[in-house]
Amino acid sequence: MARYDPKEQIGVNAVQKIVLKELGWIFREQPLVDMGIDAHIELVQDEPTGKLVALQIKTGPSHFVEREDAYVFRGSLTHLEYWINHSLPVILVAHFDEENETYWVLVDEGKVRRAGKSWTIAIPKENKLGKKTRAALAKVFAGSPAQNRMRRLAIDASLMRHVKAGMKVSVELEDWVNKGLRRGNVTVYVYDKYGRETLSKEWFQYYMHRPMKELVETLFPWSVASIDVDFYDENCEDNQDIYSVVSRMADHDNGFEYESAGEKEIYPYKNDSGEVDCYRLQLRLNQLGRAFLLVSDYLEGAE
Numbered sequence: 001m002a003r004y005d006p007k008e009q010i011g012v013n014a015v016q017k018i019v020l021k022e023l024g025w026i027f028r029e030q031p032l033v034d035m036g037i038d039a040h041i042e043l044v045q046d047e048p049t050g051k052l053v054a055l056q057i058k059t060g061p062s063h064f065v066e067r068e069d070a071y072v073f074r075g076s077l078t079h080l081e082y083w084i085n086h087s088l089p090v091i092l093v094a095h096f097d098e099e100n101e102t103y104w105v106l107v108d109e110g111k112v113r114r115a116g117k118s119w120t121i122a123i124p125k126e127n128k129l130g131k132k133t134r135a136a137l138a139k140v141f142a143g144s145p146a147q148n149r150m151r152r153l154a155i156d157a158s159l160m161r162h163v164k165a166g167m168k169v170s171v172e173l174e175d176w177v178n179k180g181l182r183r184g185n186v187t188v189y190v191y192d193k194y195g196r197e198t199l200s201k202e203w204f205q206y207y208m209h210r211p212m213k214e215l216v217e218t219l220f221p222w223s224v225a226s227i228d229v230d231f232y233d234e235n236c237e238d239n240q241d242i243y244s245v246v247s248r249m250a251d252h253d254n255g256f257e258y259e260s261a262g263e264k265e266i267y268p269y270k271n272d273s274g275e276v277d278c279y280r281l282q283l284r285l286n287q288l289g290r291a292f293l294l295v296s297d298y299l300e301g302a303e
Helices: 006-023 077-084 131-139 145-155 157-164 212-219 229-235 287-299
Strands: 026-029 039-045 047-059 064-066 070-076 090-096 101-106 112-115 118-124 169-176 182-191 197-207 223-227 249-252 255-258 270-272 276-285
Touching: 006 026, 006 039, 006 047, 006 090, 006 101, 006 131, 026 197, 039 197, 047 145, 047 197, 070 077, 070 090, 077 112, 077 118, 090 118, 101 118, 145 157, 145 287, 157 169, 157 182, 157 276, 157 287, 169 212, 212 223, 212 276, 223 229, 229 276, 276 287
Parallel strands: 047 090
Antiparallel strands: 026 039, 039 047, 064 070, 070 118, 090 101, 112 118, 169 182, 169 276, 182 197, 223 276, 249 255, 270 276
16 A cells, blocks of 8 residues: 555644744654654754654544543554654654644553554643643653764664665755755755665754755764765756866775865855755765664674
8 A cells, every 4th residue: 555645644744834833843754664654853942952753643533532531542563662662752643634633642661551463542632732732742852962862873774774785865955045044955865776866854954054064964973975976967057067176086885985175165056046055965974874884783683
């Protein structure tokens, strides 16, 4: 059965609107199939914190049994084990479009009732997603700085493995250059061995002014970022000879390592209406990324 369902997308869009407008946090939809993870939220406290939670969003009354004070969801044990053991805290969200109401609960072993091959969890009606429960929801992001850094690496493990396998991962970024607080869409693309592009994930990001290379390597701390040479060669508006800005490309561990002579080598491939600079940067593994994959393979028992 296809994953796409207009009804479910309505729920995703409704939750995104609440997160962005009422909570003021960052919402990142997960377009590719994930086992019951529809999006990530990043906590913002004056600026993005790097603290994330995962969301599973269910839309419509068919997913729930209504009680006086709660909506009860029943699921399979396979999904429960995945969510309980996920690298991020997982929030189950119930959206009812006709009533325009949205509720949430943390998927936690203490809130779950197991019954044979299934399980249930109650989503309290007092847990409406929005400003009134903002403080309670913010507590879900808790974790030490080390734990949150590890979580960020874990959710990008598939991208790291894609790069390690010799294939390309590229990031499209927008920069609204006339805004005091910089902002724009961040879109991650993966390429197969034939060079075919697939959207992997996307979100809207606010950030303090900083060089674009530094920003990307902060968002993806396992990477070394450089302009996507092939993409710029085909799409750069200024028709620059982009190869003149590449100081050295060298084979390294089934990928490449880029040595930059300066930030001036990272430049937009186009500008929309004098307002939005657009960049496309390719990600390659740095020492942290390679080390994380070694540890991850060991923990997962890979040969």
